[in-house]
Amino acid sequence: MSTFSQVGAAPETRLQPVGPEPGRGLPKGTFLVAAGAFLLTLALLLPLYVHDRVAPLPAAASFDLRMTDQEAAYLDTATWTWVETAELEQVTRVEASAHGSDWSAWEMTVSTSASDQVIDHWSRRVIVDRETGRAVNCCGEHVNGDRAVRQAGLVLYWPPGVSEGGHSFYDAEVRSAPSVEFDENDEVAGVPVRRYTQTVDRTQVPESARDVPAALFDPGAEGTVRANRWLTAERTFWVEPVTGMVVDMAESRSETLRPQNGSGEVALLDAELTLADGQVSGYAEQARTRSLLLRGLDRWAPWTLGPLGTLAVLAGLVTAWRARPPQEEETPAATEAEAVEAPEKAPVSEPEARGP
Incomplete structure (x- = not known):
């Protein structure tokens, strides 16, 4: 007899489908x-x-800051005469590009002019940390070609979520970063802002020496003398604290000339600069949206x-719990029916005792 006939056919195995039954939803x-x-x-x-x-801060940007004074006064170095009630304009142009994932490289130029006459012009390259808004000493930074400078402090924007105190703002002209002090909470064009001020005490501007007529300091003197430019300034910034954007700014500056080997002082510039019309409302709207x-x-x-x-x-979860199928309970009638259908087993009789 074959093994197959002795053992019998193998039980048929049916694979159960995985997942919900066909026709049923989730x-x-x-x-x-x-x-x-x-x-x-x-x-x-x-x-x-x-x-x-x-x-x-955005990695790439291009913008101009135009500050004006309709009644400025300055020394015309072409004729060496004092000019009053002049329209003065200072334009700061920024071209920023991405420098890695966290920094931005800013190429900046600052031009000051009056009546189409350029009074001052200088340039600057600074690497800005986009998270803190502060200058980073890296990658070809310079101020007017001077690559020995080490810029520090805020460049233009405050960091997002700015705190009230503990900030410094780099002044590229005097190569230092005087502190900026929180004054009070304010409002500009309907936008809540914080007002900060920075004071630059009378400081000699590096690399500003030039030859000027000696008669400026001593009437009747002949020839020229070497003189340096000195700067005194007070700046005010109105900063939207959530974004760190400067929505308005003003600057009161006074410049003078002093001879290197001698005494005396001559006024070079007096101006009360404010952002040009239209810029404040535009920056305020940008700050509000951001x-x-x-x-x-x-x-x-x-x-x-x-x-x-x-x-x-x-x-x-509550919906799933309420929609669960009711649990069927075993009833006595069902138990009796199962007992009737089950075949009765014949009792096993004990073997009868045999006599001797």
Whole structure:
């Protein structure tokens, strides 16, 4: 007899399909749980990931800052005469480009002119940390060609979420970074701002020596003398604190000439500079829009999406619990029917005792 006939045919094995049965949808509450999990994920990603990538200063930018004074006074170095009630304009032009993932390279030029006559012009290259707004000593920085400078402090913008104190602002003309002091909370064009001031005490401007007529300091003197430019300035900045954007600024500056080997002093420039018309409202609107975006990512999104996500998950779980199939209980009638259908087993009789 073959082994197959002795053992019998192998039992047939049926594969059970994986997943929901055909024709049946997802369990109730699944969509609510998935939507809630998505909202909770957004509540974490928006403030912790997206905000930190949107808040830093833009890597690439191109803009001009125009400051004017309609009643400035200056020394015309072409004729060496004092000119009053002149229209003065100072233009700071910035061309910024990405420098790595965290820095931006700013090429800056500053031109001061009056009546189409250039009074002063200088250039600067500075590497800006996009997160802190501060200068980084790197990569060919210079002030007017002087590559030995080590720039430090804020360049133009404050860091996003700026604190009230503990800041310095680099003055490229005097090659130092005097501190900027918080004055008070203020408002510009409907935008809440913080007002800061910086004072530059009378300081000799490096590399400013030039030959000037000796008669400027001693009437009747002949020839020329070597003189340096000295600067005194007080600057005011109005900063939107969420974005760190400067929405308005003003500068009161006084420049003089002093001979290197001698006494005396001659006024060179007196000006009260303010941002040109139209720029303040434009910067204020930019700051307002960007502030709403950053506050939405950092505050409103987690406090709105978090609770909504939690409620959606709980609602989905409750819906799934209520929609579960009822559990069938075993009844006595069913137990008796199973007992009747089951075949009765014949009792096993004990072997009869045999006599001797």
